[in-house]
Amino acid sequence: MKRILVTGGAGFIGSHLCERLLNMGHEVICLDNYFTGSKMNIIHLLDNPYFEIIRHDVTMPFFAEVDEIYNLACPASPIHYQYNSIKTIKTSVMGAINSLGLAKRTKSKILQASTSEIYGDPEVHPQHESYWGNVNTLGPRACYDEGKRCAETLFMSYHYQNNVRIKIARIFNTYGPKMNSNDGRVVSNFIVQALKGEDITIFGDGSQTRSFQYIDDLIGGLIKLMDTPDSFTGPVNLGNPVEITVSTLADMIIKMTGSKSKIIYMPLPQDDPRQRKPDISLAKKELNWLPVVDAETGLAKTVEYFRSVLKG
Ligand code: NAD
C-alpha cells in the first residue's frame, strides 16, 4: 500500500483517480481548494478510512509524508482558467514548485498533469511529443498554456538538478461523468444543451477538430505512467487518436439523446486550435497503453450521468 497525494483530487479527473487508487488498495490524500472541483465528486469515498481530504491551495507549501504525487490542481476549462488568469498562472507555476519541493523532500515520485495545449494551435499534425508547439504568449489562453509549459520546465529542472523522479503526461481532451455541467467544455455543453432542448452552440463553423478520450482510459494511462521505471520521465501523450470535428460531435450527441435542439453558430474564440490529434506511439511503446473506449460507449455513459444530474 502506498500513500498517494492527488492535488486537484475533487475535480473531474482527480475524483476518478482517487477512486481508482483507493480501489487498488492505496491510501489517498485528496488536496483541493474547490475552485472548480466539488465535494459531491468525492462524497462517496468519504467513508473509506484510507481516504483523507484537505482543503488547501497549491500556491502555498504543503507538508505530508507521501510515496507518490499526482499534480492535477488547475482549472482546465477555458472559461474557468480565464476567469482569473493571474491565479491560473500561479496555480500552475507555484503549484508545481510546491509539489516538486514536497517530492524532493519525501523522495516521492511525482506526475504532472500537463496538456495538449502545450502544442497551442499546432502546425504539425498529429502531434508528437517532439513538437515544440505554436502558442501565442499574449492571447487569452496563454495563462493556461504558458503556465503548463513552465510547469513542464520546472519538472525537468527538478529532475536534472535534484534527481526528483518525475513523469509528465500530456493529456488530450478528456470527457466523462463528473465533468462540471457548467464549465463550458464542449462535451458537457452539448450534452446538457441537448438534454434541456436548448440550442447547441457551435463556435466557428464547427470544422475544427478534437480527439476525445473517455475518462477511464486516461486514468489507466496515468497509473501506468506512474509505474514506469524512473528512467522514463515523458512527456508522453495520453489521448484517443480518433479525431472528429466539433460539428460531428454535435450531430452524434443530438442523435444519441433524441434531442429536438437546433444548432446555432457563435463566434470562434480567439486562438481556438484548428486541429488536435495525439500521436500515441510513445505511450504504446513505453506504457503498453491504448485507449479502448469508443466514442459511442463513452458518450452514452456521459449522457446517462448528465440525465441523472439534471433530474436532481
Ligand atoms: P477540473 O477543473 O475538474 O479539476 C481541477 C481541480 O483542481 C479542481 O478540483 C479545482 O478545484 C482544483 N484546483 C484548482 N486550482 C487549485 C489550487 N490553486 N489549489 C488547489 N486546488 C486547485 O479539471 P480536470 O479536467 O479534472 O483537470 C485536471 C488536470 O488535468 C488539470 O491540471 C488540467 O490542466 C489537466 N488536463 C485536463 C484535460 C481535460 O480534458 N479534462 C486535458 C488536459 C489536461
Ligand code: UDP
Ligand atoms: N466549443 C463549441 N461550443 C461550445 C464549447 C466549445 O463549439 O459550447 C468548441 C471550442 O471552440 C473548441 C472545441 O469545441 O473548438 C473544444 O472546446 P473545449 O473548451 O472543450 O476544449 P479545448 O478548446 O480546450 O480543446
